[in-house]
Amino acid sequence: xxxKKVLVSDQIEEENLPTVAESIIDEFRAREKRRGDQEKIxxxxxxxxAMKPELSHKKFANGDxxxxxxxxxxxxxxxxxxxxxMLMSDNRRLKFPSNRDWFKARAxxxxxxxxxFKKAGSPITGERGNAERVVINQDNADKLAQAQL
Numbered sequence: 001x002x003x004k005k006v007l008v009s010d011q012i013e014e015e016n017l018p019t020v021a022e023s024i025i026d027e028f029r030a031r032e033k034r035r036g037d038q039e040k041i042x043x044x045x046x047x048x049x050a051m052k053p054e055l056s057h058k059k060f061a062n063g064d065x066x067x068x069x070x071x072x073x074x075x076x077x078x079x080x081x082x083x084x085x086m087l088m089s090d091n092r093r094l095k096f097p098s099n100r101d102w103f104k105a106r107a108x109x110x111x112x113x114x115x116x117f118k119k120a121g122s123p124i125t126g127e128r129g130n131a132e133r134v135v136i137n138q139d140n141a142d143k144l145a146q147a148q149l
Contacts, residue, residue, distance in 0.1 A: 044079070045079065048076075048078040048079060048080070053074040053075070053076070054076065055074065057069070057072065058070070058072050058074075104142075104146075105142055105143075105145040105146035105149055106142055106145070107138070107141035107142050107144065107145040109136075109137075109138050109141045114136065117136050
């Protein structure tokens with residue numbers, strides 16, 4: 001009588017099992033290698049969330065504590081803070097138009113201030129350092145306020 005071949009899962013013959021196993025192991029190793037960088041990032045985030053300090057900068061290469069670096073801080077700015085800063089920066093950048101000024105300095109120029117300025121003389125020097133008579137008006141005051149800000 002002819003011997004009947006044993007089929008595993010009705011598709012893989014038993015003699016091909018070692019080849020299938022090798023291909024599964026190869027695929028597992030390839031995926032493990034591809035996600036290695038991601039796992040490092042995840043481990044770093046887990047460490048930061050657990051609030052465990054990163055102390056490698058305070059140790060020798062063999063892992064012993066370096067007494068000369070005991071003064072160094074164990075606090076750090078976590079990646080979440082950098083992410084928040086970047087998102088807030090993008091938010092502000094997108095909120096205001098880039099094709100025109102969205103901020104305008106406006107000095108509160110009052111009659112009392114104008115009188116005080118006239119009595120003090122001209123505290124503003126010219127381009128060559130000479131004291132020139134300067135007339136102050138709203139436009140000049142706005143430019144001075146904007147320059148100061």
